[in-house]
Amino acid sequence: MIIKTTKFGDIEAHEKSIIHFPEGILAFENSKRFILIPVNNNPFFKWMQAVDEPDLVFLLVDPFVIKEFYCLELDESLKYYLGIEKQEDTLVLAIVTVPRGGFKQATANLLAPIVINLALMKAKQVVLEGSHDDIKYPLFAQKNNQKASSA
Amino acid sequence: MLIISRKVDEGLIIDGEIKIIVIGIEGNKVKLGIKAPKNITILREEVVEAVKEENRLAVEVCLEEIDFNDFKIPQR
Numbered sequence: 001m002i003i004k005t006t007k008f009g010d011i012e013a014h015e016k017s018i019i020h021f022p023e024g025i026l027a028f029e030n031s032k033r034f035i036l037i038p039v040n041n042n043p044f045f046k047w048m049q050a051v052d053e054p055d056l057v058f059l060l061v062d063p064f065v066i067k068e069f070y071c072l073e074l075d076e077s078l079k080y081y082l083g084i085e086k087q088e089d090t091l092v093l094a095i096v097t098v099p100r101g102g103f104k105q106a107t108a109n110l111l112a113p114i115v116i117n118l119a120l121m122k123a124k125q126v127v128l129e130g131s132h133d134d135i136k137y138p139l140f141a142q143k144n145n146q147k148a149s150s151a
Numbered sequence: 152m153l154i155i156s157r158k159v160d161e162g163l164i165i166d167g168e169i170k171i172i173v174i175g176i177e178g179n180k181v182k183l184g185i186k187a188p189k190n191i192t193i194l195r196e197e198v199v200e201a202v203k204e205e206n207r208l209a210v211e212v213c214l215e216e217i218d219f220n221d222f223k224i225p226q227r
Contacts, residue, residue: 026199140221
C-alpha cells in the first residue's frame with residue numbers, strides 16, 4: 001500500500017509493517033496505525049509516521065542509548081495486553097522532542113516509552129512510575145550544568 | 152460527573168471489580184487505596200496530562216533542524 005506523508009512523500013509499505021496502537025498515542029487517541037521509517041546513517045533513531053494522517057510523525061530514539069542503565073519492567077498486564085511471549089519480540093523506543101532552536105536541545109521522553117510487540121505488531125505508549133524529569137531527558141550531555149528540562 | 156461523599160474507611164466499588172477506599176485525610180490530602188484487576192491501568196492525572204503535552208510538542212519536530220550526524224554513540 002501507498003502511505004502519503006508530508007515529510008517523506010509517498011511511501012510504499014507492506015500491510016505487515018503497520019504497527020497497531022489500539023489506544024492510539026496519548027493526545028492522539030485517534031491515530032492507531034503507524035509505520036517505522038529508518039533514519040539514514042543513524043541506527044539509533046526512527047521516524048514513526050501515522051498511516052492515516054500525512055502530517056503526523058514522531059521522531060523516536062533508542063532509550064537505552066540515551067540513558068545508561070535505563071530499564072523498564074514489562075509487567076504482566078502489559079505483556080498480556082500486547083501479547084508478548086518472548087522478550088526478544090519487544091522493541092522499546094522513546095519519543096523525541098526537538099525544541100525550536102535546535103537538535104542539540106532535544107529531549108527524549110523516557111517516562112512514557114513506546115513498547116512494540118514485533119510478533120503481533122501491537123504497541124502502546126506506556127506511562128511508567130518514575131521521575132517526572134524523565135519526560136524531558138536530554139539527548140545530548142549538557143555542558144555548563146545547564147539543565148534542558150524546565151522545572 | 153458523579154459526586155459522592157465518603158468518610159475514612161468507607162469505599163466505592165466500580166463495575167464490581169475496582170475498589171477504592173479512603174484510607175486517610177490530612178489537611179487537603181486524601182489518601183486512597185485502590186484494588187483493581189491487573190489489566191486496569193491506574194495513573195496520576197497530572198502525569199498523563201504532562202505526557203500528552205510532551206507528545207503535542209514532539210509532533211512539531213522540524214526535519215530541517217535535525218542533523219543526525221550530530222548524534223553519535225554517547226560519550227558516556
